[in-house]
Amino acid sequence: AYVDTKDILDKASEGYYGVAAFNINNMEFFHAILEGALEKKSPLIIETSEGAIKYAGMNDPYRGARFFVNMIKDMANTVDIPIALHLDHGNNFDIIMAAIKAGYSSVMIDASHEVFEENMRITKDIVRIAHAAGVSVEAELGQLSGIEDNVEAAENVLVNVDEAKEFCETTEVDFFAPAIGTSHGAFKFKGEAKLDYDRLKKVKEVTGKPLVLHGASSVVQEYVKIAEEYGADFGGSKGVPADVLKQTVEYGINKVNTDTDLRIAYVAGLREFLAHDAKQFDPRKYQRKAMDYVKKVVMERIDILGSANKI
Numbered sequence: 001a002y003v004d005t006k007d008i009l010d011k012a013s014e015g016y017y018g019v020a021a022f023n024i025n026n027m028e029f030f031h032a033i034l035e036g037a038l039e040k041k042s043p044l045i046i047e048t049s050e051g052a053i054k055y056a057g058m059n060d061p062y063r064g065a066r067f068f069v070n071m072i073k074d075m076a077n078t079v080d081i082p083i084a085l086h087l088d089h090g091n092n093f094d095i096i097m098a099a100i101k102a103g104y105s106s107v108m109i110d111a112s113h114e115v116f117e118e119n120m121r122i123t124k125d126i127v128r129i130a131h132a133a134g135v136s137v138e139a140e141l142g143q144l145s146g147i148e149d150n151v152e153a154a155e156n157v158l159v160n161v162d163e164a165k166e167f168c169e170t171t172e173v174d175f176f177a178p179a180i181g182t183s184h185g186a187f188k189f190k191g192e193a194k195l196d197y198d199r200l201k202k203v204k205e206v207t208g209k210p211l212v213l214h215g216a217s218s219v220v221q222e223y224v225k226i227a228e229e230y231g232a233d234f235g236g237s238k239g240v241p242a243d244v245l246k247q248t249v250e251y252g253i254n255k256v257n258t259d260t261d262l263r264i265a266y267v268a269g270l271r272e273f274l275a276h277d278a279k280q281f282d283p284r285k286y287q288r289k290a291m292d293y294v295k296k297v298v299m300e301r302i303d304i305l306g307s308a309n310k311i
């Protein structure tokens with residue numbers, strides 16, 4: 001069934017387990033993810049960034065938003081796991097409105113690069129509009145290093161616990177993303193993967209909200225190696241280890257954003273298949289291994305986060 005993201009995350013917060021939010025840009029990733037979630041009987045959050053919506057809509061965001069809603073809502077209403085569709089890193093007002101109008105379950109307003117008061121003001125406005133339309137809202141405090149909402153953030157700015165308390169009370173966001181040391185992409189840490197667990201625990205205590213971890217991919221070396229065997233160069237790649245991920249769930253993380261792990265698994269499968277089969281040109285065949293690797297990563301992640309059989 002097609003559900004509100006808030007419903008999935010309130011249950012996860014109650015039960016102290018994590019639900020992965022998988023990013024997609026096309027049909028094949030959606031199918032591979034869905035196969036995995038169905039096999040694990042896990043609730044499923046599908047999310048699309050503004051880039052994904054522009055990509056699917058051939059630069060018409062409302063068309064892109066409708067494409068994803070039609071594909072996902074229709075499928076969701078024919079299967080018996082709860083599925084929500086979330087706008088990830090909403091930054092552009094028109095794209096947030098397009099997602100709400102098209103029928104997304106929830107939207108993220110990411111004004112985390114603004115000063116605190118401004119982030120709060122903008123978020124409060126979006127919450128009012130989204131709630132009036134029955135759509136739940138995510139927002140973020142602090143910054144992940146690397147590219148975020150098209151803004152180059154030089155280094156990590158960790159969430160301030162007192163600000164988090166005031167922010168969540170004032171804006172009434174439904175779920176909240178505290179920056180605790182992760183970053184987007186495949187090169188998250190120079191040295192050891194260290195997250196600020198103490199800060200996370202305090203944010204959970206003072207906000208009581210379902211919490212979101214951005215930049216949560218583990219950068220699974222099994223697939224990095226396969227991709228590199230067939231020509232990829234992912235040297236120096238490092239993600240959030242599974243045991244660290246489990247710790248964050250124990251301290252209150254409930255939505256776990258995962259994009260890079262799926263991208264690496266897919267490109268590993270594609271490279272491997274094409275290196276061994278010089279004759280195949282049917283996209284339903286030459287993408288299958290790539291989709292199988294994505295499905296495997298999805299199922300492994302569901303086991304790590306504890307959302308199997310939680311439907």
Ligand SMILES: O=C(COP(=O)(O)O)N(O)CCCOP(=O)(O)O
Pocket residue numbers: 023049050051052088089183184185186213214215216217218257258259260261
């Ligand atoms: O937090 C994450 C993913 O983190 P990951 O890189 O660790 O998978 N996300 O919000 C995914 C952001 C994807 O944006 P874009 O489509 O513009 O590349």
Ligand SMILES: [Zn+2]
Pocket residue numbers: 089184214215257
């Ligand atoms: Zn993110």
